Amino acid sequence: MKNLLSEKVVGIKPSGIRKFFDIVSEMKDAISLGVGEPDFDTAWHIRDEGIYALEKGKTFYTSNAGLKELRQEICNYINRTQEVAYDPISEVIVTVGGSEGIDLCFRAMINSGDEVIIPQPSYVSYEPCAILSGATPVIINLKPENSFKLTPEELKKAITKNTKLLVLPFPNNPTGAIMEKEDLKEIADICIENDIYVLADEIYGELTYKGKHVSIASIDGMKDRTILINGFSKAYAMTGWRLGYACGPKDIIRQMTKIHQFAIMCAPTTSQYAAIEALKNGDDDIKMMREAYNQRRRFLINAFNDMHIDCFEPFGAFYVFPCIKEFGMTSEEFATKFLTEERVAVVPGNAFGESGEGFVRISYAYSVDSLKIAMERFKNFITKLRNS
């Protein structure tokens, strides 16, 4: 009998998050801190623009790379925030979320035998997408003592003659770590010296609470070797609109657009019109949400400090990543026990890579009132554990 399935796909481990999701969905009354998306609704003026596009009958395909006006606005945005100038015609593609951009980038660049360096803990897609594209993933286990930053030494150790691409996922999901300008310069030097390209996933760039986010594309010599992935989901609370973009060298963008053209055709038209409004008039929305996240971030860090939980201070995204090793359980055991005893869902850190073992991801895309209740339950839980 013929083998029904692709061995490559079958060989990929299912997401650890999925497994935990199935346990959580059994519990009807659980409070969740497990969500990786904003709690804010998309700002009304952005939604209104989407509705208007529908009313006007703008319901057709757009060009493969996306509406020209949107690409122009994307370039304006990157220019005003990072002072990097991209050409809207040849160096930008509008994608279905940042995730599609990640997948396209691997598929456009990888030949079999190429190595892709993936720092972990990080977003669940990089490793499977790299494998599907035929790459050999090389994992760097980031360390809490380095505030989960990628250090030059760790990078150098992972490089071989086959290294083609480095995934640089900062601000980071799940740790909340950021890379500052000085950190990036050191990484950039190594990439240039070893002729390595960078897939910079900067989807959380606007959610940085210590200075302004710096893109590695803005470091001297890096624009030509960076594929910058960003999107509207986190900054503008537009997850369900499924819209992102990739910017990079035109030869790579051209091949990415080819795959996108055959596999997707174009990103959703309604979302593209809404996104133009977001980029033109959404700066205040971002500021409002960033302030709210920062208040919650401080609230959680303070709560963990009060409980003497080992937790480094994250300066990006909307996650904290406390260490739970003192309780002598795996992340999954801890999360499952916490869920069944206190009805609060958090995500086990090992879902984001082996180096996430011993940690849990806690999202603060929730109101302070919900976080307050959740932290009281966390306190009850660990007090019981410490006294047992």
Next chain:
Amino acid sequence: MREELLSLIEKNSRIDTKDLAVMLGKSELDIINELQKLEDEKIICGYHTLINWEKTSLDKVTALIEVKVTPQRGQGFDRIASRIFNYPEVRDVYLISGGFDLLVTLEEKSLKEIARFVSEKLSTLDSILSTATHFILKKYKDHGTIIDEQIKDEREIITP
């Protein structure tokens, strides 16, 4: 921190000073001092509660009254405005640009009481030219808050 503090308590004046301190990254004493200053400078003018009276057994009628007046020499609208806002039953008085001059709002137990205020007090004041009274039938949104909004978290419980 002043503006951030104000925008936090504008939405919820009951957050306690300890939480405010943590959320803004300041000490509790800083927050207490700043609030005191804001009160002294009359930047914070009061702490009110937004009540949906419709859900209680008390009946309340709210009216918006458009008032046209003759401004007075040397004092413009201020004098007549103060004559109006000194009535305790008057809730708001705004000077308005456009077709009329002052917008007065009133909250009373019945239509009759509002009618009595307009006919016996307001319209008898010197320099009032005319009034037009509108009654509020239903409040959908008040002070930036959608009345009776059902908030439900539509998100999946766990997402990457």
